[in-house]
Amino acid sequence: MTESKAPGAQSSYEARKPQTRGRTRENTPLRHNFWVDLKELIAIPDVASRLKPPPKTNKRLGLRKTAWCVFHQVVGHNIRNCLALGFQLDELVRGNFLKDYLQEPQGALTTAAPTEDQGHEVPIHGEINTIAGGFSGGCTVSQRKKYAKGVMIVETQGLDLTLEPDLVFTKTNLRDVVSHDNDPVVISMVTTGRKVHHILMDQGSSTDVMFWLTFNKLQLSLDQVRPYVGCLYDFAGYQVEVRGNIQLCTTFTSDAASRTANIKYLVINAPSAYNILLDRPALNRIRAVASSRHMKMKLPSLEGIVIPMKSNQKDSKRCYENSLKTKRGVCSVTIQPPGED
Known part of the structure; x- marks a missing residue:
């Protein structure tokens, strides 16, 4: 039975301190x-x-x-x-x-x-951000400083969304999907008159990557490759050999419609289970949205038609297994600038 205390008396109890940080009934008031x-x-x-x-x-x-x-x-x-x-x-x-x-x-x-x-009772000592590199923000220190300052400027001019349809994923998009364990979205696309498979929708980097082996299979000329200033490093800190960058017309097509866009790829010489990594620059350029749950990517055509692109789940699993076998898989890259302009 609880004893009543005189008004103004100091309570002798100590506040209960939760023993764990998990969201359980014991540590939630x-x-x-x-x-x-x-x-x-x-x-x-x-x-x-x-x-x-x-x-x-x-x-x-x-x-x-x-x-x-x-x-x-x-x-x-x-x-x-x-x-x-x-x-x-x-x-x-x-x-x-x-x-x-x-x-x-x-x-x-x-x-x-x-x-x-x-x-909230865990003190915040600092913040850890992601690493990035490639063409987004520029290749030199001064260009990236200008890009960083531009983030603070509010854009007043809106996007032209007149013909852009809503990209929506519904339950019907799950009907042809085999139950999976977080498989990546892997599609096929057409460039330089050839259909290229094993294209990974990465979304984790700021540059679109074409691997040197894919470059050779496409029989592209070295005259098309432009020099790239800077050095690239993978997530483990190993230097990645950069051959340059190349801009190619790339077509995304399905039974509904198709869309072609000029995409700038960074050509690197590194082992990979994928032929090309499509990241934020390309996806934003074609205004595409990928859903790993639905194993699909959708993008609008220039006529306002939704283009659904289905991920090949067999290729997805095979590429993922092969990527684990490579000695140094390229997970993420960052740039080391050569210096100021």
Whole structure:
């Protein structure tokens, strides 16, 4: 039986600290609805005297840079999703100290729904970004600085979406899909009068890649290759041999329609189970959207017709298995600039 305490007396309990960081019932406080705002509730002298203030810190506690927690007096999460305050208020409700401020009856308590802010008690020491390279943003330091500054400029001119249809994936697109374990989307396309298979929809790099073996199979001339300044490195830090870049007319076709676009490929000499890697530059240029769940890629034709391109699941699995056998598969590349202009 809980003993009542005199008003203003300091509570002797310590706030419960969750032992694990997983979203379980044990480390998630019960959410109570109060008829006063939480900021006003913790400011009431009788309530404030029973709360244990958290230790002060200058670190951001959470993922949201603009959210402010009145209880912690730091940014990172809001007071509604504050775990430390939630546990203490839960204890006070169980001790029958906040019955005059509750909206719901005592038996109607529910576990708070997990939110992305529930990991806010882990201090954020820094941020890790992805590596990138290729043509996006330029090849030199000054070009990339100009590109980075342009990110802060709000574009006022809208895109011309007059003939662009909605690219939607529905349940009907799953009818011809064999159940898979996160298979990559691998398609075929036509370039220089030849149909090229084993094209990976990568979306993880900022450059479109053609491998040297594919370049030779297409019987392309070295006169078409333009020099590329800079060095490329794979994810493990090994240097990748760059032969240059080439721009080719590439056609994406299906029974519905087709679309041709000029795509600039970076030609590299490295082992790969794929012939070409299509990444963000090409996909954005043709306005394509790929779905690994539906094993398809869709893009609009110039006439406004949706072009569905189905991934070959047998080729997808075969390429993935072969990529694991290569000694140094190219997973991602980054650029080392030669210097300023």
